[in-house]
Amino acid sequence: MALLEDFSVGLFFWQLLLFIVLLIVLRKYAWKPILGAVEEREKSIEDSLASAEKAREEMERLQADNNRILAEARAERDTILKEAREIKDKMINDAKSEAGSQAEKIIANAKEQIQNEKMAAVTDLKNQVAEMSIEIAELVLGKELSDKSKQGELVKEQLDKFKLN
Amino acid sequence: MQIKRFGFFAFLFALSLTASAGDGHDSHDSHDDHGEKSIKEQINEVKEHHLKDSHSFHLWGDHAKGNSVEFPLPIILWDGQLHFFMSSEFHHQENGVVESKGSHFRLYHSKIYSTDAEGHINYDEEHHVTNEKPIDFSITKTVFSTILVGLLMLWMFGSVAKRYKNDLVPRGLSKFLEPLVILVRDDIARPNIGEKDYKRFMPYLLTVFFFIWIANMIGQTPLGINITGNIAVTFGLALITFFITQFSGKKDYWAHIFWMPGVPYVMRIVLMPIEVLGLFVKPFSLMIRLYANILAGHTVIISIIGLIFVFGAWGAKGAFFGLTFFLSIIELLVAFLQAYIFTMLSALYFGSAVEEHDEHH
Numbered sequence: 001m002a003l004l005e006d007f008s009v010g011l012f013f014w015q016l017l018l019f020i021v022l023l024i025v026l027r028k029y030a031w032k033p034i035l036g037a038v039e040e041r042e043k044s045i046e047d048s049l050a051s052a053e054k055a056r057e058e059m060e061r062l063q064a065d066n067n068r069i070l071a072e073a074r075a076e077r078d079t080i081l082k083e084a085r086e087i088k089d090k091m092i093n094d095a096k097s098e099a100g101s102q103a104e105k106i107i108a109n110a111k112e113q114i115q116n117e118k119m120a121a122v123t124d125l126k127n128q129v130a131e132m133s134i135e136i137a138e139l140v141l142g143k144e145l146s147d148k149s150k151q152g153e154l155v156k157e158q159l160d161k162f163k164l165n
Numbered sequence: 166m167q168i169k170r171f172g173f174f175a176f177l178f179a180l181s182l183t184a185s186a187g188d189g190h191d192s193h194d195s196h197d198d199h200g201e202k203s204i205k206e207q208i209n210e211v212k213e214h215h216l217k218d219s220h221s222f223h224l225w226g227d228h229a230k231g232n233s234v235e236f237p238l239p240i241i242l243w244d245g246q247l248h249f250f251m252s253s254e255f256h257h258q259e260n261g262v263v264e265s266k267g268s269h270f271r272l273y274h275s276k277i278y279s280t281d282a283e284g285h286i287n288y289d290e291e292h293h294v295t296n297e298k299p300i301d302f303s304i305t306k307t308v309f310s311t312i313l314v315g316l317l318m319l320w321m322f323g324s325v326a327k328r329y330k331n332d333l334v335p336r337g338l339s340k341f342l343e344p345l346v347i348l349v350r351d352d353i354a355r356p357n358i359g360e361k362d363y364k365r366f367m368p369y370l371l372t373v374f375f376f377i378w379i380a381n382m383i384g385q386t387p388l389g390i391n392i393t394g395n396i397a398v399t400f401g402l403a404l405i406t407f408f409i410t411q412f413s414g415k416k417d418y419w420a421h422i423f424w425m426p427g428v429p430y431v432m433r434i435v436l437m438p439i440e441v442l443g444l445f446v447k448p449f450s451l452m453i454r455l456y457a458n459i460l461a462g463h464t465v466i467i468s469i470i471g472l473i474f475v476f477g478a479w480g481a482k483g484a485f486f487g488l489t490f491f492l493s494i495i496e497l498l499v500a501f502l503q504a505y506i507f508t509m510l511s512a513l514y515f516g517s518a519v520e521e522h523d524e525h526h
Contacts (some may be wrong), residue, residue, distance in 0.1 A: 008218060010241075010302040012397035015311060019376065019401060022315045027368035030322035034346060035367060037329035044333065 130156045208471035215389045215467055216460065217275050219306040220252040223389070238309055244268060244279060244299035252303070270299065277301055307398065310390040314379050322375075349374050349508060357512040362413075362519040366512065369409060373402060374508040381459060381500030385493065393503070394459035396452070403452035406511040411444070414518040426522075447514055451507055458503050462496045 133155045134148075214223075220240060226233035237253035240263075248265040255261050255272045262284035263270050270277050271284040278286065278296035287295045304312075325339045335343045349371050354363040380392040392398055420426060422440040425433050469492060473485045 007400070008305075008395070008397045009300055011218060011305060011307055011395055012401050013302060014304070014308040015395075015398045015401040016404070018308070018311050018315055019372070019405065022318065022376065023369060023372045025319060026322055026372050030319075030326045031368045031371050033326035033329055034322065034343075035350070035364075037326075037333055038343065038347065038350075041333040 126156075126159060130159055133159065204474055205471075208468075208474065212464065212467045212471070214275075216391060216394065216463060218391075218395060219275055220255075220272060220277070220303055222306050222309060238306065239304045240270075240277070241302040241304065242270065242277060242299040243302060244297075248299070268299075277303070306390065307392055307395055310383060310388075310392050311380070311398070314376060314383060314392065317379060318372075318375055345375070346371060353505075353509050353512045357509065357516040358519060359516060362515075365413070366409070366515050369405070370508050370512055373406075373511060374504050377402070377455065377507055378501055378504035381503060382497070384459060384463065385496055385500060391459070391463055393455055394463055396456045399452040399456040402455070402507070403448040406451060406514060407445075407448035409511075410448075410514045410518045413515060415521060417520060417522050418518045447510075451510055455503050455507055458499060462492075462499055466492055466496060 130152060134152050137151070137155065221235045221237050223233060223235040226235075237251040240248070240250050240252050240254075242248040242265075246266055246268075248268065248270070250263060250265055252272075254263045261271055262280060262282065264282070269280050269282050269284065271280045271286070273286055273294065276294075276298065278294060278298055280286065280296055289295050321338060321342065325342055328336065328339050350363070350367060353374075354367055354370055358366055377393055380398075383390050384392060384394065422444065423437055425436045425440070428436065466489060469485055469489045473482050473489070476482060476485065
């Protein structure tokens with residue numbers, strides 16, 4: 001049989017030996033480092049993708065946080081502004097009402113004082129008129145009355161009957 | 166696509182010319198018989214010479230004319246004691262007989278025989294040589310080429326491995342080889358062996374894949390190397406696959422061979438010898454497939470190259486040149502395919518050996 005005749009024991013021996021040596025050497029110095037490197041790289045790619053995804057999520061979360069904080073800040077600003085406005089309004093109103101009442105009081109005081117002054121002036125005027133009347137009466141009568149004070153009273157009485165308004 | 170079409174037309178063209186060119190050349194060949202060897206005999210010789218292993222590395226030139234360029238390889242023989250000399254010795258001696266430690270050897274039709282001092286070759290009635298043959302451990306052309314392939318692989322993958330030490334990014338040679346390594350891992354080992362066990366078999370699968378592929382590719386060069394077309398080589402490879410399979414066989418594997426679960430007892434007895442036979446048939450098919458494919462490829466290519474010389478017409482020469490070109494490209498594909506199939510089937514066998522069945526069927 002040609003197939004068996006072609007079979008070379010020596011070739012078989014060398015082939016087996018060389019192949020096994022090649023297998024052992026390559027396993028140690030080539031396949032292990034190559035497969036290790038490939039796996040390591042695949043793992044690092046996977047890790048990088050995962051961490052990128054995580055970073056993206058983190059960023060999204062941060063962004064959401066930022067938005068929330070911004071919204072909160074805005075709301076707070078609005079309330080602060082509103083409060084400030086209220087305070088301002090209140091202060092103005094207070095000041096206004098205070099000023100109003102003060103002015104009223106001053107006016108009332110002034111009126112009272114005027115009244116008093118007026119009353120005093122009127123009284124004074126009355127007295128002067130009485131004296132003047134007595135002097136006028138003395139002059140008119142030409143003679144001194146015996147009871148000066150009784151006469152004065154009489155004139156004053158008469159004058160009071162006139163309302164000097 | 167274009168190559169395919171070109172090859173097809175070349176083939177048609179060659180066929181149409183064969184008929185017309187054939188007649189005129191038979192007479193031409195017979196005419197040549199008187200003087201030199203006819204062209205057909207020469208082609209046959211080249212074919213024989215190429216497909217068989219050789220004890221020296223022939224590069225070019227004609228042996229008979231004495232202008233051949235070749236370099237000698239070491240001869241190592243064992244016939245009770247060890248003999249060692251270079252193959253060039255056969256040409257230096259007058260009658261081609263080399264004397265070593267009292268024994269005489271002669272190279273005859275690329276085989277080494279023990280002879281007497283004069284180098285007589287004895288034949289039986291059917292013209293078979295009856296001389297005794299020493300066991301030939303020579304570093305033949307194929308062994309030498311195997312060493313070259315091994316060194317090439319060591320250099321290639323050694324440098325790739327070294328490159329990865331500093332940088333995980335593949336560059337240069339790694340860029341080319343890494344996809345192939347990943348092909349073996351992801352398309353051959355993982356699906357066939359399974360995620361749990363595939364790592365153990367990776368070194369063998371990678372080595373055998375690249376060894377067969379590179380050996381096949383070197384066989385495509387004009388150096389006339391034919392490593393994987395030797396039955397001894399493919400036998401060696403198949404044997405390793407066989408042993409790895411058997412040694413990694415788990416309980417379930419052996420149970421399926423000797424006592425198939427889930428079938429009637431009578432069938433178990435019938436199945437046992439079939440399964441046992443299957444153990445050996447599987448690696449045997451690996452051996453034959455690779456050997457036959459590569460040998461056939463080489464035979465076809467050499468034959469068609471021979472046809473370029475057989476036919477005188479320039480059209481026929483061109484057509485056969487085109488056909489050779491086309492078939493060479495197919496051979497490149499076959500070189501890869503055979504490496505892939507051998508590795509794939511080895512992985513399949515390993516996978517069946519380590520498989521664990523949960524359910525009984």
